[in-house]
Amino acid sequence: MFTPSESPQFPESVLTAAAHPDPYPYYAALLAYRPIYREHRLNLWVALGAQAVSEVLSSALCRVRPVAEPVPAAIAGAPAGNVFKRLVRMNDGPFHAKAKPAVSACLAGFDLAHLTAVARREAAALARDLISAERNSLDRFNFTLPVQVIAQMTGLPPDIAARCATLTGDFVRCLSPLSSPAEIERSNEAAAALLQVLRDELRRPQHGGLAMHAERLQSLGIDDLDAVLANLIGFMSQTYEATAGLIGNTLLALARDAALCPRAAGDDALLRRMIEEVARYDPPIHNTRRFVAQDGMVAGEAMRAGDQILVVLAAANRDPTHCARAHVFDPDRPDRSSFTFGAGPHACTGQTIAIGITAAGIQALLTHGLDVASLASPVEYRRSVNSRIPLFGGAA
Numbered sequence: 001m002f003t004p005s006e007s008p009q010f011p012e013s014v015l016t017a018a019a020h021p022d023p024y025p026y027y028a029a030l031l032a033y034r035p036i037y038r039e040h041r042l043n044l045w046v047a048l049g050a051q052a053v054s055e056v057l058s059s060a061l062c063r064v065r066p067v068a069e070p071v072p073a074a075i076a077g078a079p080a081g082n083v084f085k086r087l088v089r090m091n092d093g094p095f096h097a098k099a100k101p102a103v104s105a106c107l108a109g110f111d112l113a114h115l116t117a118v119a120r121r122e123a124a125a126l127a128r129d130l131i132s133a134e135r136n137s138l139d140r141f142n143f144t145l146p147v148q149v150i151a152q153m154t155g156l157p158p159d160i161a162a163r164c165a166t167l168t169g170d171f172v173r174c175l176s177p178l179s180s181p182a183e184i185e186r187s188n189e190a191a192a193a194l195l196q197v198l199r200d201e202l203r204r205p206q207h208g209g210l211a212m213h214a215e216r217l218q219s220l221g222i223d224d225l226d227a228v229l230a231n232l233i234g235f236m237s238q239t240y241e242a243t244a245g246l247i248g249n250t251l252l253a254l255a256r257d258a259a260l261c262p263r264a265a266g267d268d269a270l271l272r273r274m275i276e277e278v279a280r281y282d283p284p285i286h287n288t289r290r291f292v293a294q295d296g297m298v299a300g301e302a303m304r305a306g307d308q309i310l311v312v313l314a315a316a317n318r319d320p321t322h323c324a325r326a327h328v329f330d331p332d333r334p335d336r337s338s339f340t341f342g343a344g345p346h347a348c349t350g351q352t353i354a355i356g357i358t359a360a361g362i363q364a365l366l367t368h369g370l371d372v373a374s375l376a377s378p379v380e381y382r383r384s385v386n387s388r389i390p391l392f393g394g395a396a
């Protein structure tokens with residue numbers, strides 16, 4: 001029987017692969033075995049092939065949460081759970097059907113020129129601090145910039161946006177199965193604080209940009225104010241880890257190819273193509289999950305209600321039947337397509353925003369003289385089941 005996990009250089013399992021130094025040969029070996037298979041040891045289906053991943057993500061039998069546990073037990077009834085249960089990302093059915101177009105229209109309404117200007121300004125300020133400080137403040141840069149920009153784009157003033165970045169870091173801990181009870185508690189406190197920040201801002205006598213976005217979400221179909229606030233927090237939490245990882249993995253790609261750095265520094269279009277290729281080749285999000293709601297065929301396999309599927313987006317990105325020269329890093333590839341931002345009804349609505357913030361961040365770091373080559377030394381990745389976020393010095 002095929003047992004790829006016995007190879008010493010492979011990760012212990014698909015659940016530790018995202019944070020492994022090089023999980024891609026392992027994914028390739030699994031994919032060569034089967035594009036979708038049952039991992040009995042973990043009681044999971046694992047989908048890795050491009051076709052299988054597409055079919056799972058668009059299957060009418062699959063849900064984003066287990067039917068019996070719409071909110072993780074650890075946070076049900078607590079502030080973090082009350083935000084979680086209203087997120088478009090965590091719902092299917094009628095709520096998702098009305099909330100998704102509202103969220104998509106709201107994000108599509110962000111003025112990209114303004115977003116670039118805000119991102120460049122914030123990135124320059126953070127980069128100045130960083131260059132004069134320790135190496136590990138690069139982690140702070142990567143985690144802070146994306147949320148600061150999104151919070152300002154939703155109409156929050158810069159000082160409050162900075163606070164939101166810290167609170168969001170605590171809030172997202174509730175999304176990881178690896179979190180400790182103390183981290184869950186901090187996540188609940190952060191959720192309550194984020195809700196309070198948004199409510200206070202909405203109560204301000206002068207109607208700010210936040211009120212405009214909240215009213216827009218309501219007029220587009222999310223009529224309940226609690227759901228509006230939850231999804232505004234969702235903009236920040238969806239941004240937080242994934243965009244930090246995209247900035248970090250782009251820095252690593254630059255560090256590993258000396259020729260790319262000077263080219264990317266002076267060519268914004270090339271830099272964006274490079275970031276898109278990093279998103280395909282070494283993505284910040286490696287997998288997501290689906291839960292089978294009723295017995296039936298999913299991606300050609302007979303599944304049972306209650307089955308869980310690990311959808312390995314990062315493996316599908318390198319499926320040779322989907323992508324030519326899949327294991328080659330090529331910013332100029334003409335046929336780029338990837339699963340990093342999902343697919344089907346739950347596909348990400350923030351791709352353009354994430355790439356814009358990442359480009360502004362990298363540009364600022366290069367302009368302020370970050371020694372990119374020094375980052376090529378082995379890095380650790382943040383402990384995570386689904387994300388791949390390099391840490392350049394110390395835990396974040």
Ligand code: HEM
Nearest residue numbers: 088089238239242243246288340341342346348349350354
């Ligand atoms: C590198 C950055 C990002 C990556 C890799 C990423 C990836 C993803 C993925 C894979 C999904 C789908 C999850 C699933 O189907 O299970 C998703 C959903 C989503 N993303 Fe992103 N995302 C990023 C940044 C952002 C940003 C900046 C925003 C908004 C400001 C955003 C907003 C959303 C929303 C609202 C959803 C839920 C869509 C739905 O459930 O219908 N994302 N993202």
